[in-house]
Amino acid sequence: MKYQFPFLFFICFVIISCNKTTEENISAEEIYEAPPEIVKEYGYVLDDFVVERDTVQSGDSFGKILFEANVDYATIQEISDSVQPVFNTSRIRPGKPYVVLKSKDSIEAAKVFIYEQSREDYVVLDFQSTVKASLEKHPTTTYEREISGVIDSNLSSTFDDLGVSVNVAYKMADIYAWTIDFFKLQKGDRFKAIYEERFVNDTIPAGIGKIKAVLFEHAGREMYAFRFENDSLPGSFDFFDENGDNLRRAFLKGPLKFSRISSRYNLKRRIKYYGYRLRPHKGTDFAGAIGTPILATADGVVTKSERRGGNGNYVKIRHNATYDTQYLHMQKRNVKVGQSVRQGDVIGTIGMTGNSGGPHVCYRFWKNGRQVDPFKQDLPASKPLAENLVPIYDSIRKPLQTRLDGIPWFSETVDQVELQEELALSIQ
Template sequence: MKLKIVFSVLLIAVIAVACGDKKEKTNPVQEIAIPESKPVKAYGYLLDDYVVERDTVQSGDSFGKILFDSHVDYGTIQEISDSIKDIFDTRKIHPGKPYVLLKSKDTTAAAQVFIYEKNKEDYIVIDFQDELIAEEKSHPVTIIEREISGVINSNLSSTFDELDTNVLVAYKMADIYAWTIDFFKLQKGDRFKVVYEERYVNDTVAAGIGRIKASLFEHKGRPVYAYHFEHDSLPGGSDYFDEKGDNLRRAFLKGPLKFNRISSRYNLKRRIKYYGYKIRPHRGTDFAGAIGTPILATADGTVTKSERRGGNGNYVKIRHNGTYETQYLHMQKRIARVGDFVRQGDVIGTIGMTGNTGGPHVCYRFWKNGREVDPFKEDLPASEPLEDYLRPIYDNIMQPLERQLDAIPFASESKEIEEISEIVENQDL
């Protein structure tokens, strides 16, 4: 019996020692350091210092209402509005636009900073914490270069849909080639290549299409190149030129709409059933479009008339030089005012049905030396080519872009290359 007790004691001692050894060998618990969260900074402010309220301007909201609801008194609101009107008109905040309020962390929770997003890139900061400061700022923008090519099957916009590319690129192309290609008369098989820029705010938020750097549009088998060129000596600072340095811009656009569709031509022998088929001369060219469609100035000039009168309805008249004037009738809304200097392509009004008209359109009248003429029968001047001293500068920009364009395969060529590669791979197998 004593032997059993001694053996049991020894066994317990051995187990205890073994457990002790095992415990000694166990790795000590390591403390995991949790990194401190970095302070969040936006719009130039540490957001942790404020109560942050993000919202969108609603219908019926005003600058005053938004601030008053955030515990800012009317006197301060009026002082802010009066003091910053040269930088920002507080009456012109629009429903749907986002804004941010930075509020104090005390019991009042009063607004101290108002940030209004004008668009995806630009915003207004109104800081009234200590002293009133109003500034217009911009988010960091990243520009990414893209290349695409396409072949027309029906029209330009549907081709861009098939390419899953922003249709704004198509609109910009239409602007560039407005003087050389009629985009209402594209043919199946016409094709194009484009090098353009996409803009992103903070590397993630798409902010639209930037400039088209270079493009090639092949219409009816005739290639037309276009290269963007910037220089202080150019009107407006930049323009598009072909490989020879000739300006793609003409003195006058072919029509006053972005996409022109003629519904009635200039005709001095026109007869209308409503008037008993008597001759009723039509001294303008009608371009059809939906009500509200922007009407563009077809050339640079000064607005000499902007009024509503009789059968013309709302209209604008522009003097371009000592020879040419243009007139735009039946507007819904006049934007250009007498004395304004407008650039070619500027919006001067919108399509309407004012005056004598049976449907929405703009009647475009073209005057030469005081007489109304048919612009499509006039030999209108082209813009001036690049001056000789600019050619070396232009060539240094154009030639690399030309090589880049030529290296982009058309969509049909890409498919052929893929098919050939597949055949070669199958033969190797």
């Protein structure tokens, strides 16, 4: 019995000591205050300003926006003149977001103007002390996507059904512009692709990046395309098939990205309006809306750019000692005589100048000084892949081809959106 009291005393001491320590901790937590969060955007601490966010409305101007933000007209003019080399303030457009950072005082005058030119690009005009202007970019994250689809009616509607940007379709059409006539796609044609997509803040789409690999099956024929960049020419790239053959040809199939042929090359054409007299048509007419861009079908030098007679506004390009091309009835010409152009450059827009019954471009193809049907010519391919680059190309192609082959073909029994979500891969 003589040991009970000290034992009880020890237990009570421990319990009381523990309780006391806990109360002290709780008390310490109650009096602790976390430092305020500093929110920065566009490089500015937002809490230092009154922040106004809005969208340019019809009738708005840079001057109007700043005047309503308590900046006088003389200062507005000084700002506009100072930033002119970097940003033309007259070019703000309705629908574009902007942010005004104002002083935190009774006047609340604008000190910084931020204009969102695109989802990625923005301009900052800072006139707190001196006037400064800078073009900036939002940080983006790039994701790699894998898609699979089947043509039901046309390429663009197929991509709409997939929930994928139609810009991927346009880039695919560019890749196969020399090997597939996209005006004649068939129901059941199908494709797989690996491409990059950029996002701002991981949520806002900022555009399509590189198309890295495609497998397109057209009329039962499978055609691979792999992007390959030549390190000796930065920014220079082409698409090659599984054998290393270049998909690009010396000439595009036509001068428009998307259109229909309204009248073909025909030396035996007879027209009712002219009493069925023989009136040969030595060109191929591509119909399109007025203002549609007209593309140079191959590299070359402009030899004619003028308006004359039934041709209306037209451009003629010399490609080499053998081939010339001509583009008639333009609304507007974008090139001058002596100017060098690259395949795919916009040389003008569709119009109805000269003898034209509707908006179109008459595309004429010359071989050794004689007009011929471009669709009946065995046109040359572009330069093949250099032998010393083949091993490097194969090291890039082989893993991409393995991935393409592993992507399941789209089946109508599978939901397209669910399939794309399963295929999405991050390459942060």
